Amino acid sequence: MPFFGEITEREFWTLIHGMVLGALFLLAFGGGFAGVWSLKQRLLTTEGVEERTPRLLAGTVIMAVVAWLTVITGTFLVYPWYRATPPEGIDRALQSEALAEFPRFWLLANEATANWHEFGMEWKEHVAWIAPFLATAVAFAVAYYGLQLIRREEIRRAVMVFMTLAFLAAGAAGLYGALITKAAAVG
């Protein structure tokens, strides 16, 4: 049923989950990581640090908030549509048009596509949840130290490590989300 113009409700939320929030996460990660990377005393004046710190805080807080919103919308809105069970009467062993409404079962109906679920979705649905834990710790560290972060080299490095790990978790989930949607869209 059309929900927003020609887009169905399911397509709308899949877009919000994957494209809008996913793109925001990447932007926030890129800006935040560059900000932390270059936060070095020999590179910046006092005014430079004061000017840059609020932007760095905004970037890391946005990254954390977006990570939470992405996994919550993905798990509680989009995923139930993906894993819904087809009613009696639909052949679960045949990739028919009727079965296409049930992406998980459609993928599993053929050996050639089963791995998208058995590896791709099984990994994506779990690993994605690591990202908000790490991103929240990063945002807290930046908020806690503020301007002082430039004087805590060990914290700055730890922040970069955790940002990278959060990006890897979200990146793996995002990549498989896009590939699975291409193979069997929730629509």
Next chain:
Amino acid sequence: MSNGVETKPNGPVAAAFLAAGIGSFVLGLMVILAEMAINLGGETTTRTILDFSKNYGLGSGVGPLSGKVAIATIAFVVSWVIAHLALRGKEVNFGRYLAAAVILVAIGFLLTFPPFFLLFEPSG
């Protein structure tokens, strides 16, 4: 290392990083427990217990994933509060806490990786 200039103690940040590691580890542990589907009597298994969508109405049709992520999130928040209370106002050996956190996150990554957690799938 504070470069000789007074800064805030690092305990609260160490607590946050450690909690993130614990949340990741617990998530992985829940994935393994769900996969093992240990029988706890009758129809009850570790997998059915984790289906919070059916048991507690957390999401509709989410299945065992609802319990895995709920427990991991609770572990993250609770461990953060406890660690924060224990470490607030303290300057700790941050490298040690970071190492522990990174190891826990790495285990979390491993336990959520299908070729690994499928090893715990009951045979037959």
